[in-house]
Structures are given as C-alpha cells and as structure tokens.
Amino acid sequence: MTRSILLHKRGLHKLLLATFFASAASLAQAEEFSPAQVQLLAAACANCHGTDGKLADAIPAIAGRPVMVLEAQLQAFKQGLQPNTTVMDRIAKGYTDAELSALANHFANVDKH
Amino acid sequence: MRAPLRLTLLILLLLLPLHTMADWQRIEALKNKVGTETPQTSGLQIGLPLVADDGASVPLKVTFNGTLAADEYISGLYVFASQNPRAEVIEFAFSDAIPRIEVSTRIRLSETQTVYVLAKSNQGNLWLANQDVRVTVSGCLMTDEDGTVTEAQMSQPRIALPRNPKAGEAAELRTMINHPMETGFREDSQGNLIPQQLIESLQVSRGDETLFSVTFNTGTSANPFVAFFLDQFDDLTFTWTDQQGQQLSETR
C-alpha cells in the first residue's frame, strides 16, 4: 500500500501540471481535467460531505485535508483495503484513478472556513 | 402557442424513423408467420412502457381497433421480442365469440429492444405494429440469490370476473397462476443450467367451444397473468397445461 501511495504522489505532480494547461472548453480527456470539470465532479460529494466538503458531522469533512491523505483514503476505498467501510468503497469504485486524484487535489485546496 | 412547435418536432420525428419496418424480417419466426402477405400498419396498438426498470415483468397491452370486413374477425395475436434469446414471447388465439380484441399480460425482455406484434384475421389479413423498450435490468439471466430453484409446479390459479357482468356487454376478465416459468437459459449458483419448465397454454372454453387460448413461451413472465374480454360470463372452464402435460382446471 505504501508503494502505491508513492506512485500516486509522482503521478500527482504530472497531473497538476497537466491540469494547469488543460483547456476548459474540451470535455474531460483521459488524464486532464479543467478546473470547471473537477468542480462538477466534486459537486456529487457535497450530498454527504456538505457544500465544498466542509460539513463535519457523523460523516467527516474533507475540505482542506492534506492531498496525500485524501488520495490515499480514496484509493484505499477503491481497492477495498479500508476495513469497516460502509458505502465509500461502492462509490470510489465508480471513478477512475485520475478522477480520484483530481478530487483529492480539489478538496485539499478548499478553504476549510 | 405550443402546438406549432410540437407539430414541427413530431413531423421531424416521423421523417427520421429509428429503424425501418423491414427490421422485423430478421426475426425468423415473425417472417414465417407473415409469409408473402403485406401487413397493414395501422389499427393495432401496443401498450408498453418506454423504459422498463425490471425486464423480468414488463406490462404489455395489445388492442386492435382497425377496420374489418363483414364476417372478418381477428383470430390471432403474436408477440415477438427482437433481442430475446427466443423471439417468440406469447400468442393469443380468438374465436369469433370474442367481443373486443384487447389483451394484457406481463413479458420478459432481456435487454433494450423492439417488440413486434402481429395480428391475423380469419381471412388471412395481417397487421404489424412495433415499439422500442429501453430495459435497464435484464429480465432473463439473474440467478437466484441463494442458489435454490423454485419448484416448477402450477399452483394458485386465480380468476377475476367483472364485478357486475351484463350479458352482451364486453367486460374484462383476469387470470393468473403461480409458476416460475423456468426458461432454460438460467444457471444456478453452481453454474449448472436449470432445465426448462414452462406452462404451455391456457384455454378458456364453454362446453366444447374454445373461446380464447394463449400459448406461453420463454418470453412470458413468471406467474403468467392474462386479461382479456368476453361478453358472456356463464359456464366457463379455464385450463392450464404445462410442458409435462399436467393440467389445472377451474370453472366459473
């Protein structure tokens, strides 16, 4: 699991650069998401985590948490490695690794307040 | 103000058919039934949902109100599903004693596809209608959750006569019988094919005269339900026959 986190960290740098130059007008391509596209992807998360992922309740807030933590957590859910998970595994499996990366990056940069 | 816009859209839709009627000719069984005749395209109505959430039990209603000659009556309705493992779904046969050609049942659809209905009269004239149905969960291939196979015995025949039937006035009767209608396409949890076991037919008669009959198939939903019209409600016998030749009869 540690190895996969490291791999993702390297991939994350590449992803960040790609996103910076991505064109917003095109629909999402394999590895590049425009900020607007990520915003739309992230909108679905608000239903449980509150608008912008800020709500802290029985369901934890995700806004402003470190990107590596978020990414590792999402991957753990997707790979079924998180014990006692109830629903996040079923949801994370619906997203590609690139999408999960982009989401982790998005929420990490949301101002908690 | 809305009408012109809708009309334009409707005209556009009519000019762009999603598929041609000739697609039905790819269904062998349907093609054979039609033979060299040219079916008419109006007079036959299909009631089916546009989107079926569960392909195992899709409500189907067929109504005929086309023009018939003197002494002509609709003698048969044949239902086909273009993409089902077997295209034949169900057949209805009518005597001239049937006052109204309107039948309801529940069918299985394996996937998004076109359902065709062929009507045939005693004089050999044909009518053909079709409707597309989008199916989100397949009706045919789900395995039992716990791996058990329901016993394939007919049970609990049910008949509902119209509440205040008046002789001479057409009214609807409903019939249903419990039976899993095992298609022979399903596998149990061990991966073995579950053998086919179907009810073959339902016959409704008065004395010696068969008034109405239904031929079921793999495309007929479990616990076959059939509703149809009569205008005389006395002295009726309902007989279900399965593939093993077993029969269950009820009189009303």
Added chain:
Amino acid sequence: MSDNANKISTSRRQLLKGLGLASLFPAISACAATGSSQASAGRVVVIGGGFGGATAAKYIKRGNPAIDVTLVEPNKTFYTCPFSNLVLAGEHQLESIGHNYDELKQVYGVKVVHALAQDIDPVAHRVSLSDGQTLQYDKLLMSPGIDMRWNAIEGYDEAAAELAPHAWKAGPQTLLLRQQLEAMQDGETFIMSVPGNPFRCPPGPYERASLVAHYFKKHKPRSKILILDAKDNFSKQGLFTAGWQAEYGDMIEWVGLSNDGRVVRVDAARREVETEFGTRHQAAALNVIPPQKAGFIAERAGVTDQTGWVPVNPVTFESTLVKDIYVVGDATVAAPMPKSGFAANAQGKVAASAIVAALAGVNPLEPVWANTCYSLINPDYGISVAGVYKVQDNQIIDVEGAGGLSAADASDSVRKAEAAYAVGWYNAITQDTWGTRS
C-alpha cells in the same frame, strides 16, 4: 466579432475565474447576451424549491452570480420526504424536516417567489404565476416533483387522500397519516398499497413499514402491517426482509403482484381495498401510494411524453422536447438513476452547470453522478444502496463495478454506523440544498 471581445470587465473576469473559464476570455464576447439587457448575464427561472430546484438555483449563482435567478415555490417551508417516516414513527416532529429559503435569498441572492407556477409559454419564454405575475426567462429549470395519478386506482382521488393519505408529499399528509396511526388500537392492522415502477423513492414504502413497525413494537405490539404490492421485487428486498424478521418477527406481511398484491380499488371512507383478483382487505389505518407522473407544470410546458414523465438530454438535462427548458428530479426519465432526493440534488448541479455554460456560450461539461439511498429498519439499523452514473452513447448508465447494496451479513456495528451516516447524509444534503440543517 465585436471589439468587446477584448474588453471584458474585471468583475466578469473574476466571475469567469470562479467558474474555471479563465482561459476562455477570447472565446466569450459580449455578443453572448441574448437580447436581454447587456449588463445581465441572463435570466433563469427555477420552478420548484425542493432538492432539485433549490440546489440548481444555488449552484447557478455559485457558477455565475451575475445571472438573475428567480425561484418559484408555493411553500414557505419545504418539508422533506426523506426522514418523514421518522415523523410517522413518532421519533421526530414535523418541524425537524422543514427547511426555509433564507440562505438562498440572503447568501446567494436568489429571488424567491412564494406562488404556484400555473402555465408556461415556451415560445415567448414566460411563466405565469398564481398571483398574477409573469416571469420572463432565458432559461427555465423545473424540478416539479410528482403528481398523483388520481383514479388510476378506482376510488382513489384527491378527496380519498384526505381519508386514506398517501403521505408521498411531506407536510400535512404526513401529519394526517401519523394521526391515523396514533388512533389505532393495539392488535389492529395498518395496510399499505404500493404501486408498480416507476415511482418516487423505490425503497421509501419499505422504510415506512419498518419505522411504523418500530413504533408498533413499542406501543402497539399486537398490531400488524400488511403491504400490498403491485410488484414482485422491490429495492433492497433481501436486506429489508432479513431486517424485518430480525427486528419485528412476523409483524410485517408483504404480498407481491404474483400473489394478488396489486390494489385496484379503494373505498377510502371504509378503509377497504380490493386487489386484482377480488380479495378485500380492511384496515384500521390505510396508506395508499398511488401510481404517479411528473408534476403538472411539466405537462403544461409540453415537456412530458406519453408516459407522463419528462425525457431529457442526459448530459445537460435539457428537455428533448422543448428548448431552453431543463428538468431535474423525480419528474424526469433518468433511469437507471432512481427517483430520489439525492439524485435530484445531483442532477440540479449538472443542469446548473449546463445552464451557466449555455448562457456563457460554451460547451457543457461531462457529468458524473453518485447516489446513495439510506433506509432505516429502525433508528439504529441502517442499510443503503449506492450507484455511480455516467453518460455513454447518449444514455445514462450505471458504472460497472461500482455501487450496490450494504452487505447481507453486516455486523450490528456496521448497521449502527450506516444509521448514523443516514443522519449525517440528511444534514449534509439539506445544508447543500437549502443551507439549513435538522
């Protein structure tokens, strides 16, 4: 192209940056204005202040605060169907599921009109309201919910619903049904009539039976619940059946379609129902959930098809029948997405994004939706079904390998956790939609 292309104001630049369209400045010219005043970024009218409409109004404003958004909703307080079963069970008061429009008005600048939208002129782009006003729109979004098909079940019309409530729109109907349940004697039977697909909230009726059973277990332990169903399968069936047996023994009896479960006639005054094959049942309290269709305003607008529901473009949720009208929520044909508040909220955001893009003259984005439906067998026993959806070949599809049900053999602690998450979900979604919480 006009010179304005290069003279976009600083404030507009900031708005567009918020939308993530910063790199698009050369592509957006002031010619994007539709004929309304050049200073406005467009006028949107939203009909329906529920999960779909309120969310869409908020997210359009988040996408571009310069867009003029008017929300039309007859109720000043919106009572949610989700968690209304807890009110029926006596666990919550009705007020706890009520939500107001203060945040939408004060924080997001949405104009809220408490009137009923009565007619639409899609050519003139006008909405007529019950208070005599007319509203002009560039884009119209409606989330009208459902309306009942009166008389689809013989004898069940609007008047009958006052005697045998559906409580399938929360508020007064919820209290009516609660009163009937409270008035029952111990040992008497509560009957529910449940329709065939499609209908609002597929697991809803079975959660209702569960929570009423929870109430009976404490206060009327000899009473029974009979569910007469027009279907042979229902959402989360295995989980519900196991939960009922574990928690309530044989208190709940479910009769499916193939066992003569379909109700065809109701005598609301006598609380009697008759099924397809002539069996009659008498209830002490009767809940009839009738067949449904899209809210009436959808029909008025011309966006419904022959099934009474609204077909939409899966990427934008614009009506396939009438231009410039977007429809989200229960009213739409969006299968395999279920008719749920969660889905309505998710679709509201996608449509909001599409409207903001359309008004800016850019292409819509690729949508992804998630849905999680929580049901409570009792307040400490939660189950869920989830799904992730994308668009493929112009259809909405279930993403393979994702979604699914809670485990059949989950432990008590998982059931308890899911029940707690159900509450967390409710607080999050109501905050996301109206900015309020329980």
